[in-house]
Amino acid sequence: MxxxxxxxxxxxxxxxxxxxxxxxxxxxxxxxxxxxxxxxxxxxxxxxxGIRQQFARETEIRMARESVAFWERFEAVFGASMNFRQVGYLYLLTTPALVADAERNVALQVACGVPSRMLDPVGIGALVPEVNLEGVLAGSCCPTDGRAHxxxxxxxxxxxxxxxxxxxxxxxxxxxxxxxxxxxxxxxxxxxxxxxxxxxxxxxxxxxxxxxxxxxxxPVRPVRMHQFVTAPVTGLTPGRPVLVEPATTLFAAEEGEGMLLGMRQPDATGEHVDVDWEFLPDVLRVAAHRIPRLEGVRVETAWAGLVEMSPxxxxxxxxxxxxxxxxxxxxxxxxxxxxxxxxxxxxxxxxxxxxxxxxxxxxxxxxxxxxx
Ligand SMILES: Cc1cc2nc3c(=O)[nH]c(=O)nc-3n(C[C@H](O)[C@H](O)[C@H](O)COP(=O)(O)OP(=O)(O)OC[C@H]3O[C@@H](n4cnc5c(N)ncnc54)[C@H](O)[C@@H]3O)c2cc1C
The missing domain is CATH 3.50.50.60 (FAD/NAD(P)-binding domain)
Incomplete structure (x- = not known):
């Protein structure tokens, strides 16, 4: 041997x-x-x-698809749950350039065996009626994406x-x-x-x-990223997809009866993971514009962490x-x-x-x- x-x-x-x-x-x-x-x-x-397969490059699409298959089998293989909820990821596209990119990406994803698809605003409204569709030209969605612990x-x-x-x-x-x-x-x-x-x-x-x-x-550089968890919000669709708005970088996902919110903060480099509460009003303003039921919502907890950026x-x-x-x-x-x-x-x-x-x-x- x-x-x-x-x-x-x-x-x-x-x-x-x-x-x-x-x-x-x-x-x-x-x-x-x-x-x-x-x-x-x-x-x-x-x-x-968050676990998604909606990438732009073939290598990552194939890696994401393989990884989703691994996460789907996790409980059977490891005898432990990691709470993978395949609620989907829905991208809200607000410029013609973003729509054109998404159409190209979805075609490549489908060719790689990922079941993503484009949606028109009517389809988005049917999936998540709480979303304000102002300025939304289209969406891209993959139902086997989701979130885990x-x-x-x-x-x-x-x-x-x-x-x-x-x-x-x-x-x-x-x-x-x-x-x-x-x-x-x-x-x-x-x-x-x-x-x-x-x-x-x-x-x-x-x-x-x-x-x-x-x-x-x-060339790996740490960039600080925040997550804010809101108090319970009524009128949101249970089991709704993770929402991402590329134009603002808003990320909004179901978290218990509330929402988990994130957004890229300009110039958030550095090694520390303290929460910058001055960033919260910016996040809430963008989130409440897209999901009006978040207007005036209380944020109950928050944390920050470092993301490992390559060029x-x-x-x-x-x-x-x-x-x-x-x-x-x-x-x-x-x-x-x-x-x-x-x-x-x-x-x-x-x-x-x-x-x-x-x-x-x-x-x-x-x-x-x-x-x-
Ligand atoms: C707020 C936030 C939200 C995110 N959301 C998502 C998401 O939805 N989906 C997603 O895919 N990714 C997400 N990420 C990114 C994701 O967390 C990272 O890409 C992933 O965890 C990287 O895993 P890792 O094992 O490489 O790094 P880490 O989890 O950081 O593991 C590296 C480990 O190395 C240890 N280490 C470092 N130096 C040494 C040393 N000298 N000796 C011994 N040990 C050492 C550290 O202690 C650490 O535990 C998010 C990140 C943040 C901060």
Whole structure:
């Protein structure tokens, strides 16, 4: 029997855990996950749990479709619920350019087997009568998109990994990656030295710092993102799709009897996750315009987290030739929860086979950012 490599995964978020899962599924017997805090304590535990397949590029559409299939089977495979509600995602399109992009994207999604479709304003009104259709020219919708509970997914995966012999070392920050003659040989984690044939950088918003430990420059930048949860609101359609308005970046999803609201905040860079309450009136104004029943609603709780942005907003999965055995699985730019199952399979394939058939690896490689 051929010995499988010893793999140290840096980061116990959803990407690190999915990578470890696919490695053990492929028979890799020696996998250690090093997490500086506790599993899921990074971006994953702050995500809104949105899972969608409405992407513009074929690679991500295929990754999203594969990931939805994984999430659909989660309970059967892991014996734990992650509360995946396939309520759909509905994009509200307010300019001719956005409609043209959506029509192109939907055609590509359908060609990839995703059941998305365009809707006219009458169709949108029938689905979510509470939406103010002023300025809405069309919508795009995929009924198998939805939302799940990220920390429940973390818990189910972590339990299964431990049962399969994977060590998840919590409170074990990786502070150094050892590289000898251009090849990774191990890490220092929690003050201990661990040997490794491969080190997977699943450090989420901290991926650039983990990259620097191996001498690999990664353009991953943390951007703060907020979520606001309203008090109960009457008159909203139960089981309604997640609403996204690209022109304003509004995200509005069912959350108990209220709504979970988010919106991109300009210039929200930086490493801290304090809630900026001065941003709330902007979010409420945009949300109440589109969903008038939110006018005057009270916000009961809020949190912020860091999103791991890459320059082109596509994940960074792959290695660089100067440091053999150092694999990036990061930069997912706010899509890391939904895409993690496919990211983990690709990462495991690169470790074990050096290739992943059917995936355009060049679009994911860290080398795409290097000057030609
Ligand atoms: C408010 C908000 C809403 C979001 N909504 C969605 C959504 O709806 N859908 C979606 O798909 N995505 C969403 N995201 C993005 C999503 O959270 C991330 O893309 C995803 O969690 C990335 O997973 P990860 O495992 O790469 O990163 P993380 O979950 O951040 O995991 C990385 C882990 O690495 C650990 N770590 C870092 N450095 C070290 C080190 N030196 N040593 C050891 N451990 C280390 C960290 O502690 C962390 O636990 C949202 C993010 C935010 C902030």
């Amino acid at each position: 051929t010995a499988t490599p010893r793999v140290v995964v840096v980061g116990g978020g959803i990407v690190g855990l999915c990578t470890a899962w696919h490695l053990v599924q492929r028979g890799c017997a020696d996998v250690v996950v090093c997490e500086r805090a506790t599993a899921g304590a990074g971006s994953t535990g702050r995500a809104s749990g 990220p920390l429940a997914a973390v818990a189910g995966l972590a339990r299964a990994l431990r049962r399969r012999g994977v060590e998840i070392r919590e409170n074990s920050a990786v502070t150094a990656v050892t590289v000898v003659n251009g090849r990774v040989t191990g890490v220092t984690a929690g003050g201990e030295t661990l040997g490794a044939d491969w080190v997977v950088n699943a450090g989420g918003p901290n991926a650039a710092s983990v990259g620097r430990m191996a001498g690999v420059d990664l 082109d907003h596509v994940g960074i999965i792959g290695s660089v030739p100067e440091v053999q055995g150092f694999l990036c699985a990061n930069g997912l730019s706010g899509h890391g929860f939904m895409l993690a199952p496919a990211v983990g399979r690709i990462a495991a394939g690169l470790v074990l086979d050096g290739d992943v058939p059917g995936i355009d690896l060049a679009t994911l490689s860290p080398l795409r950012f290097r000057a030609a």
